[in-house]
Amino acid sequence: MAFLGGILGRIRRGGRHGAADAAIDPLLNTTLVRRLGQNEGEVVLACEDVEREYEIGAERIRALSGVDLELRRGDLVGLMGRSGSGKTTLLNIIGGLDRPTRGEVTIEGRRIGAMSDDEVTALRRYRIGYIFQSFALLPVLSALENVELPMHIAGVGGSERRRRAEQLLTLVGLGRRMHHRPFELSGGEQQRTAIARALANRPSLILADEPIAELDSVTGLQILKLLMRVRDVENVTVVIATHDPTIHEVSDRTYHIADGRVARVETYEEDQATVA
Numbered sequence: 001m002a003f004l005g006g007i008l009g010r011i012r013r014g015g016r017h018g019a020a021d022a023a024i025d026p027l028l029n030t031t032l033v034r035r036l037g038q039n040e041g042e043v044v045l046a047c048e049d050v051e052r053e054y055e056i057g058a059e060r061i062r063a064l065s066g067v068d069l070e071l072r073r074g075d076l077v078g079l080m081g082r083s084g085s086g087k088t089t090l091l092n093i094i095g096g097l098d099r100p101t102r103g104e105v106t107i108e109g110r111r112i113g114a115m116s117d118d119e120v121t122a123l124r125r126y127r128i129g130y131i132f133q134s135f136a137l138l139p140v141l142s143a144l145e146n147v148e149l150p151m152h153i154a155g156v157g158g159s160e161r162r163r164r165a166e167q168l169l170t171l172v173g174l175g176r177r178m179h180h181r182p183f184e185l186s187g188g189e190q191q192r193t194a195i196a197r198a199l200a201n202r203p204s205l206i207l208a209d210e211p212i213a214e215l216d217s218v219t220g221l222q223i224l225k226l227l228m229r230v231r232d233v234e235n236v237t238v239v240i241a242t243h244d245p246t247i248h249e250v251s252d253r254t255y256h257i258a259d260g261r262v263a264r265v266e267t268y269e270e271d272q273a274t275v276a
Ligand SMILES: Nc1ncnc2c1ncn2[C@@H]1O[C@H](COP(=O)(O)OP(=O)(O)OP(=O)(O)O)[C@@H](O)[C@H]1O
Pocket: 054, 055, 056, 061, 062, 063, 081, 082, 083, 084, 085, 086, 087, 088, 089, 090
C-alpha cells in the first residue's frame, strides 16, 4: 500500500535504520518518517514461546500459542487479526496485566516472570504507556490534569509535571485545548490526550489496544500518524493492535495473528515492493 506515495513526494536519507522515507504530512503539518531496514536499537521487548491457556470448567481455550517477538527501541509495529485471535491477550501479557502459562516475556532485559508483583506494578507505571479504544480519561479532570496524573502518582514535582504535560499536549496538537475536560473534546482530541498521558513518565514501550476503533477513518489515520510522530520524537517502541488495515500506512512491520499464533509478518518494504 502506498504511503502518500507520489502525492507528497519523498526524500531518502540515512538513519539508524539504514534508511528512511520521509514525507510532509499536510494533516499534521509535520514530517513523518518511515523507517527502513534493520533497526539496530536495543531490544525493548522479547516474547519467547509465549502461550496462554484459559480453563473454563472442563474446557481449555488456548488464546496464545508459541508466540515469538523481538521489538527494538523505536520500532512501530501492528498486531492485526480477527476478533478472538489473541491480540488483547498478547498485549495484556506484554504489559504485565496477565501472566503466560508458558514462555517468557522480557522488557528492557528484565524477565517479567521473575518479577514480584510490586516490581511488575513499577514496570507498568514507569516503563509502559497504555492507550485504549475508549480513551479512558478521567471526566472530572482537564486534559492537562489527565496528563499530569501518572506523573503525580510517580511523585514528580508540580512545576516539572506541568512543564512536561504542556510539552506533551503541544506535541499531540492540543496546545490550545489543555484546559478542556474530556466531554469538551472530540473523540480524536480525547485520544490525543490519552497518547500524551501514555508518554507522561517517559516509557520505553507504548501499548495501544484498538486505538482507532471508535474514530472515523480520517481521524483514525491522523491518530496513527501521530503515534508515528510520537515514536520519532520520544524514541519509544509502539505496539498497535487493530483490525484496521490502515495500520500498514504507519507500521514498520505488522504481525498477523491467527488462532493465537503469529501467522505472518509483513514489513513496510515488502508492502512497497508489491506496489512498485
Ligand atoms: N479471561 C478469559 N477467559 C477465557 N477465555 C478468554 C479470556 N480472555 C480471552 N479469552 C479468549 O481468548 C481468545 C483471544 O481473545 P482476545 O481478547 O485476546 O482476542 P482479540 O484478538 O483481542 O479480539 P478482538 O479483536 O475482538 O478484541 C478468545 O477466544 C477469547 O474468548
